Amino acid sequence: MSALAWIALVSLAAWLWLLLGQGLFWRTDLRLPPRRDPEDWPYVCIVVPARDEAAVLRESLPSLLAQDYPGRAEIVFVDDGSSDGTGRLARALADRHRGLPLTVTSPGEPPAGWTGKLWAVRHGIACARAAGDRKPGPRARATAREYHHDATAQTPEYLLLTDADIAHEPDNLRELVAAARSGGYDLVSQMARLRVVSAWEQLVVPAFVYFFAQLYPFRWVAEDGGRTAAAAGGCVLLRTDAAERAGVPEAIRHAVIDDVALAGAVKRSGGRIWLGLAERVDSIRPYPHLADLWQMVSRSAYAQLRHSPALLLGTVLGIAVVYLAPPVALAAGLLLGDPVAAAAGGAAWLIMTATYLPMLRYYSRTLWLAPLLPVTALLYLFMTVDSAIQHYRGKGAAWKGRTYKRPDRAEAAPDQ
Known part of the structure; x- marks a missing residue:
């Protein structure tokens, strides 16, 4: 031959x-695992690191503010040294749309050994823990019974780590928490549906997710004791105590591919993780040109x-x-x-x-x-x-x- x-x-x-x-x-049928509503809804803090994201914030942030979550939930928006008014816009959108309570904070420049995003996440998690000491703000649709489980908690039970260019359907937080509680997962992540509009996006973007799934098969990610670990940084629900056991984000402070490093740290520390394709999460960042x-x-x-x-x-x-x-x-x-x-x-x-x-x-x-x-x-x-x-x-x-x-x-x- x-x-x-x-x-x-x-x-x-x-x-x-x-x-x-x-x-x-290559199969794309892996969605959120079977789930049921918990008897009590845990306190969740949403951490959003953002750097110069004013162009996408008007579409993404209102989707977080409008989350229809039965328990206590707050947003910590970390303005990572933006020069385009990202922090001011976040405050203005929170005033205009109301919804979940939002705090805007800034961590300053990252020290040696830290990537900017993980430094911002670290600061956001610290603010989330501090927010646990405050009494939950009023919300018309929440009852005292629904808040009873978490109202006195020092820290949120879960952290939702999401990017500033990610838009969420109103029930996404509820679905993520229900999936994590039902399956006993320490980390539940969804690969956001990326924007596919321009000709170059159509040629390149679906292949990006295809290649990612080939490197990190989603079914292997969910296997207990398996070596494969990955997450999609745009949407990661993480148990606070699992983050502490894994030592994150400090343990991965220099990671450029932070989502995969995060999942690996959680899995190595004994945590259970799950990753799948999203139905309620979309990336709105445009990539119109090949460059x-x-x-x-x-x-x-x-x-x-x-x-x-x-x-x-x-x-x-x-x-x-x-x-x-x-x-x-x-x-x-x-x-x-x-x-x-x-x-x-x-x-x-x-x-x-x-x-x-x-x-x-x-x-x-x-x-x-x-x-x-x-x-x-x-x-x-x-x-x-x-x-x-x-x-x-x-x-x-x-x-x-x-x-x-x-x-x-x-x-x-x-x-x-």
């Missing part, structure tokens, strides 16, 4: 494994590979063999009269396309995008290589005016 045929057969074997042996990652999506992926891609040149090389070769080889083998096999290469390449491409269809259905996109997954994978390959290049130029993991160093260097010098 030709070398091309061998490569095509390796690719086909890889896709057969991914289809059947990688936790059925916007490129920055989103490249700023953390090399951090995902632990800044390892060996892992980078393995990733490039893996993408080439698994995603790029099938269409090349099919075309070249037909042109060169190599039936083994053509058949193996075509079969691998067919399986690849079939596994991508459920994600496109979830995003209500045209199914004709599925055969283009190799093109999208090639874009991700370039983004990953660019992430490594930017890292070695000292510009890696840059976000909104801050650049984060490798963890082993973060303690030695202050963040930029």
Whole structure:
């Protein structure tokens, strides 16, 4: 057999494994687990770290203020050094929409070894604990019985960690708490449905979630005692005592991919975690141009590979063999009269396309995008290589005016 045929057969074997042996990652039917309303609704504090988010706040923050939650709930909005009036806008929206009580606070610049978001989360959690000492504010639809369980609590039982660009349906907090209580989970996270409007978003965004699920199969995440751990940072309901056991956020203070690091810390400390796709949570941040999506992926891609040149090389070769080889083998096999290469390449491409269809259905996109997954994978390959290049130029993991160093260097010098 030709070398091309061998490569095509390796690719086909890889896709057969991914289809059947990688936790059925391609299925999109994993939603919140079975749940029932608890007898008493625990006190929850919603922590929202935000840096220069005025452009999206008018749509996202009112959805939090309007949460229809039967128990005590408050919002701590952490303005992380914004220069666009984010904090002022948050106060104005809270005054206009009423709803849940909201506190706006600012943590100051992060010290050496901390990412800005995790420093803001740390400050927000501290404020949430302090808020537990206050009596709950009046709410017309809450009864004394519903507040009885938590009214004297020193700390909230749960923290909802969510981003400023995430919009929640009015019953989302209720559903998250019910799922966590019913299943005995210490962490329940939903992958927000990302915005898919522009042509580039349609090509790149569903594949982003597809690749994430391939790396961290959601069914494996929920397995007790398993090694796979992940969360989606836009929507994480976390038990306060589980956070304390795991030592977060201090234990992960330098993590650029903070949601995966958070889930890993909770699971290693004995916590039970769950991750699935969202029905009530949407990201409203637009990525209209390729450059916007490129920055989103490249700023953390090399951090995902632990800044390892060996892992980078393995990733490039893996993408080439698994995603790029099938269409090349099919075309070249037909042109060169190599039936083994053509058949193996075509079969691998067919399986690849079939596994991508459920994600496109979830995003209500045209199914004709599925055969283009190799093109999208090639874009991700370039983004990953660019992430490594930017890292070695000292510009890696840059976000909104801050650049984060490798963890082993973060303690030695202050963040930029």
